[in-house]
Amino acid sequence: MPEQLYDLRNKRVWVAGQSGMVGSAILRRLGREGCHLLRSSHAEVDLTSWEQTEAWMAAARPQAVFMAAAKVGGIHANDSYPADFLHQNLMIEANVVEAARRHGVEKLLFLGSSCIYPRLAPQPIPEDALLTGPLEPTNQWYAIAKIAGVMLCQAYRRQHGCDFISAMPTNLYGPGDNFDPLGSHVIPALMLKADRARREGAAFMEVWGSGRPRREFLHVDDLADAALRLMTHYSDESTINIGAGEDLSIRALAELVADVVGFEGELRFDASKPDGTPRKLLDIGRIRALGWSPTIPLAEGLAQTYEWFLQNRPETREHPRRSRAPAVALPLSAAFAQR
Template sequence: MAESGTFQPRPLDRSAPFYVAGHRGLVGSAIWRNLEAEGFTNLVGRASSDLDLKDRDAVFSFFSLVQPRYVVLAAAKVGGILANNTYPVDFLSENLRIQVNVLDAAREFGVERLLFLGSSCIYPKFAEQPIREDSLLTGHLEPTNDAYAIAKIAGIMHIQAVRRQYGLPWISAMPTNLYGPGDNFSPEGSHVLPALIRRYDEAARAGTQVVTNWGSGTPRREFLHVDDMAAACLHLMEHYDGPSQVNVGTGKDVTIRELASLVADAVGYSGEILWDTSKPDGTPRKLLDVSKLAEAGWSASIGLEEGIKSTVAWYRDNLLSVRG
């Protein structure tokens, strides 16, 4: 086994078994599309109905059968402020089990290169902006999603521990707020951007004259199209090796009020927009420092306005299935 630090990133073997955990989710499906476009011919995915990643024995049996050489761990229980705040036990317990089972099985069966996907919510609520990777564990988390964040932090620590103890060149990437085809548009479980798309699209269709959004509209957020995120994942697997997680974002942010305006324009809503300040805002600002990503030779290419328009088009084309 190679000593930690001697591994040199290189192009991945396009014919080797490559397991994408969570291949039907927002991130996993984008990674799958990108890998197909990049010439990978032995992609492996399992629906949750076929493989419950919370079932340790089932996960080990799967890895024994498939023997993947590469893995992206994109499977996770995810949700917006409301879901995270209402079901913290579910977000903590389910994500910890998924991560431990997949990472332990990957080590047991000799996975060469693995990328663990976290979330920018791992960083302290009042971290200095833009947020650097070394801000991790330097302050208190946002309380509305601290359980989910703790699970993701545990995943980062697991990757670092595997590197130290076994010398495996596994890495972690921390995406900013993601959006795009395959997103969750449900009223209960969606994040802010898909929630706004659904709300404004329904208002535009119904001729509603007033739309009310949660919070003040003043928090600032960064948004990355999921196809950009997928491209960044492959780039990191082929060009980066190190114990630190890598922030993946655009390096630019907007206020939620500005975001709402972009969405309203994209769907053709021209009514009044109100803000319910009795509802929580969450973290006041969350912008990632993407210097490490830039040093690795990658930057985002899909602009926010362009990305929102294409996501609205996808949502409308898939209206029946996303509402189901």
């Protein structure tokens, strides 16, 4: 295993975006590292504002930063708010990276997204596929902003000697995921639909797309472990992939989600709706060489995520199952999106 390059013990550590799914998972993981965790919220600091970001960084003086803050969403959200996705993400990453340089942050990890890779990249996708072809149009605004974040870290390393690194996680899921019907990604969107269909006794549920695209999914707690491994054992300007190492079709995913939720009806795929990228599987050979591998099987992670959803949705009490009824139209089809 490569030697440890950076020790987090007794360091002042800030997770930007710590209220989100990824940030909260990293906070949980850092709780075992003997470091001093800096707490922040959007009410305290708006990271799209340079003045607020710089002032907070000057006062808090973090030594290590996990950059997990971002405006995220699925196909519907990206298509509806392209300017917001591009502008807000550019501002967040530019403000945090520059403030980190000005205030002497020792190490920064920028978390991007696998959607930065070309739509038709080779599979599994190696890190050097970046900027070798056109992006997937359904999330190009977010992807361009994340590519800019990768380049920022590379530029600050070259010009200022900053130990800033970047990583590209695959599709993430887990406790704390976004279950907003109009902004969620594929797993929470499918869970919402399957849960409603089960409770209403629907004969079928509709899924956007053909079901043929293949996707890779990583539990957010595995991502948190990977982020810690990179922060302590990696220092290079090249971005590095974080993935599960295997993928499955959207059809197989929908069947697995239905099984976890307990929906026994038919799945109907609407091929008139967009599929997004045909396949997206990351090559994770480089991070495996650093001693990290995913540990949470998809079925186990989905069951854990659904349990979290049941405990945290507005209606926290389970509804009794109804007898089988005629098929119902589920208005959540707009939420189905996968990067």
